[in-house]
Amino acid sequence: MISTGTHSLQNGFNASEEFKKKALISDPGIYETAEDRLAFWAERAATLSWFKTWDTVLEWNPPFAKWFDGGKINAAYNCLDRHLEGSRADKKAIIFEGENGDTRELTYQELYDEVCKFANVLRTLGVKKGDVVTIYMPMIPEAVVAMLACARIGAPHSVVFGGFSPDALRDRINDAHSKIVITADGSYRRGKILPLKENVDEALQNVTTVEKVIIVNRTGLDINVCSERDFWYHDVMKDVSPVCPAEETDAEDILFILYTSGTTGKPKGVVHTTGGYLTGVATTHEYIFDIKDDDVYWCTADIGWITGHSYLVYGPLTNGTTVFMFEGTPDYPEKDRYWELVSKYGVTILYTAPTAIRTFMKWGQHYPEKHNLSSLRLLGSVGEPINPEAWMWYYNHIGGERCPIVDTWWQTETGMIMITPLPGITEMKPGSCTVPFPGIKAEILNRSGQPVAHDEVGYVAITEPWPAMLRTIYGDDKRYKDTYWGNWPGRYFAGDGAKVDGDGYFWIIGRVDDVINVSGHRIGTAEVESALVEHSAVAEAACIGKNHDVKGQAIAAFVTLREGYVASDILVQELKNHVAAKIGAIARPDEIHLTPELPKTRSGKIIRRILRDIAEGRPIGDTTTLADESAVIALQSIKNS
Numbered sequence: 001m002i003s004t005g006t007h008s009l010q011n012g013f014n015a016s017e018e019f020k021k022k023a024l025i026s027d028p029g030i031y032e033t034a035e036d037r038l039a040f041w042a043e044r045a046a047t048l049s050w051f052k053t054w055d056t057v058l059e060w061n062p063p064f065a066k067w068f069d070g071g072k073i074n075a076a077y078n079c080l081d082r083h084l085e086g087s088r089a090d091k092k093a094i095i096f097e098g099e100n101g102d103t104r105e106l107t108y109q110e111l112y113d114e115v116c117k118f119a120n121v122l123r124t125l126g127v128k129k130g131d132v133v134t135i136y137m138p139m140i141p142e143a144v145v146a147m148l149a150c151a152r153i154g155a156p157h158s159v160v161f162g163g164f165s166p167d168a169l170r171d172r173i174n175d176a177h178s179k180i181v182i183t184a185d186g187s188y189r190r191g192k193i194l195p196l197k198e199n200v201d202e203a204l205q206n207v208t209t210v211e212k213v214i215i216v217n218r219t220g221l222d223i224n225v226c227s228e229r230d231f232w233y234h235d236v237m238k239d240v241s242p243v244c245p246a247e248e249t250d251a252e253d254i255l256f257i258l259y260t261s262g263t264t265g266k267p268k269g270v271v272h273t274t275g276g277y278l279t280g281v282a283t284t285h286e287y288i289f290d291i292k293d294d295d296v297y298w299c300t301a302d303i304g305w306i307t308g309h310s311y312l313v314y315g316p317l318t319n320g321t322t323v324f325m326f327e328g329t330p331d332y333p334e335k336d337r338y339w340e341l342v343s344k345y346g347v348t349i350l351y352t353a354p355t356a357i358r359t360f361m362k363w364g365q366h367y368p369e370k371h372n373l374s375s376l377r378l379l380g381s382v383g384e385p386i387n388p389e390a391w392m393w394y395y396n397h398i399g400g401e402r403c404p405i406v407d408t409w410w411q412t413e414t415g416m417i418m419i420t421p422l423p424g425i426t427e428m429k430p431g432s433c434t435v436p437f438p439g440i441k442a443e444i445l446n447r448s449g450q451p452v453a454h455d456e457v458g459y460v461a462i463t464e465p466w467p468a469m470l471r472t473i474y475g476d477d478k479r480y481k482d483t484y485w486g487n488w489p490g491r492y493f494a495g496d497g498a499k500v501d502g503d504g505y506f507w508i509i510g511r512v513d514d515v516i517n518v519s520g521h522r523i524g525t526a527e528v529e530s531a532l533v534e535h536s537a538v539a540e541a542a543c544i545g546k547n548h549d550v551k552g553q554a555i556a557a558f559v560t561l562r563e564g565y566v567a568s569d570i571l572v573q574e575l576k577n578h579v580a581a582k583i584g585a586i587a588r589p590d591e592i593h594l595t596p597e598l599p600k601t602r603s604g605k606i607i608r609r610i611l612r613d614i615a616e617g618r619p620i621g622d623t624t625t626l627a628d629e630s631a632v633i634a635l636q637s638i639k640n641s
């Protein structure tokens with residue numbers, strides 16, 4: 001039986017009796033208790049360390065929320081200082097392994113010292129409360145130090161994924177008006193070095209706000225160092241005081257901005273604040289991952305994404321967890337790297353993405369079988385729907401049929417996990433992210449805001465505010481209102497299609513907006529299209545997400561050329577490279593089809609459904625709205641070629 005209802009599930013999976021016996025949350029009554037949402041979240045917030053307690057739990061002037069307003073808190077203090085009294089001071093905060101096998105460990109005391117020193121460096125370089133700091137770094141402990149140092153002095157950080165191009169970095173620096181960038185000389189990637197500092201130099205060519213750049217020496221790459229502007233991390237950290245009192249920030253002060261793709265070419269700066277965010281991520285991390293003091297917890301996400309923010313940094317460190325952090329990729333030097341690491345460090349909890357799991361499946365079970373994975377006790381999945389086959393493989397071959405799987409649905413905007421099992425009590429169904437977390441209200445609605453019947457497809461709505469919710473889009477309240485709250489006033493539109501079954505379980509289908517989810521990374525069709533039309537050969541471009549066995553979705557682009565350009569394989573290759581250079585390798589289209597015309601309605605709107613049919617090799621559906629049949633005839637020849 002499950003906690004949520006009266007149905008007994010068919011073919012569900014339960015945690016073992018042994019797991020349940022020790023589970024942190026073993027009483028399904030938590031769902032009922034949390035029906036009093038504000039009391040539940042206030043009780044959770046009270047487990048954090050506050051300089052001053054809040055006046056109100058929630059002020060809700062839809063769509064603007066204030067959580068724990070009047071409270072004074074510091075995120076870095078909660079991640080560090082409060083663990084220093086007692087035995088946790090010497091507990092490992094971060095266990096790090098680099099791509100080349102170099103290792104480092106930082107205890108909570110050591111991480112605290114490093115963060116305080118770097119916070120003093122930032123202050124000395126003129127960073128003040130409220131200044132946005134851009135972080136463009138590899139997956140190394142200094143990235144966490146940089147984030148926490150910003151939090152310590154009340155300077156919001158904007159972490160930009162290290163795989164983004166100089167153009168993408170520039171847009172994000174400009175939008176945030178950053179005065180300072182923290183980077184590294186380079187980043188190891190499958191035996192090569194990505195030139196991060198060189199990318200920063202290129203990005204800064206058209207940026208006027210940035211006054212200082214701090215560079216961590218990660219690879220020894222030969223780089224250009226500007227005498228006035230650039231500082232080596234190891235130089236500025238010399239002789240700095242490790243005493244740096246944490247700024248008493250307001251609960252509603254911005255903790256960070258994180259850019260994510262939306263339906264236009266311009267990425268959205270999602271704004272997260274401090275008190276509510278920390279309450280949400282600490283609670284979900286502790287309850288969903290069943291955190292115990294001796295866990296070695298590994299979240300494979302990069303710090304450039306929300307999963308890295310919430311479940312590699314803020315959630316686990318607030319909970320005093322030992323975090324394993326890995327710089328490299330699963331296939332370097334061999335395809336068993338992850339399993340070697342699990343066994344070497346005794347990882348107990350592994351949180352990764354369905355794309356990775358499908359890749360491991362393709363490589364074959366002999367890779368995990370070479371290693372002892374018996375330390376694992378709980379597995380997690382995030383970023384895209386996990387197909388039941390991949391779920392079963394993860395369960396059998398990684399979890400040894402012993403580890404529950406928490407399939408966690410959430411978004412950059414939600415800040416925290418929203419729909420998920422609680423491993424000690426929720427019966428799992430492969431492919432379903434199960435039920436809303438206690439204190440979270442989610443429903444499936446139709447366009448006009450009516451709940452749909454069981455098993456009917458509709459849109460995911462969050463119907464009550466939650467503590468880690470985004471507060472706005474940086475500098476653009478209107479876009480925030482229109483994008484998320486315009487459909488159903490007072491209720492949040494997530495942009496995902498889904499259904500709920502008779503047991504109240506959620507089944508996420510995928511994005512319903514113009515966002516493609518490639519290997520769990522969000523990429524806007526408009527971003528790829530605007531990169532394409534910047535190329536001199538391109539007259540018009542349209543992109544769609546095409547189903548892909550491993551990546552979930554792959555980008556397929558349809559392009560019409562300008563007069564005088566001739567279609568060729570070389571040009572297609574050039575256009576793919578152009579997109580990768582403009583945005584980053586993750587946005588490189590898998591396919592580009594050159595076509596004389598795109599299928600449009602009479603009013604000139606591109607009919608993407610037809611493009612999807614073509615790309616996925618289906619018969620083309622209804623064409624009655626087409627302005628000109630010839631476009632489809634031309635596209636048909638692509639399909640047959």
Ligand code: WTA
Binds near residue numbers: 412
């Ligand atoms: C998708 C990542 C199905 C979804 C944390 C969402 C999922 C988008 C799941 C957000 C899941 C995330 N099952 N789909 N468990 N988790 N998604 O902002 O489409 O990078 O809207 O946040 O990923 O992606 P984002």
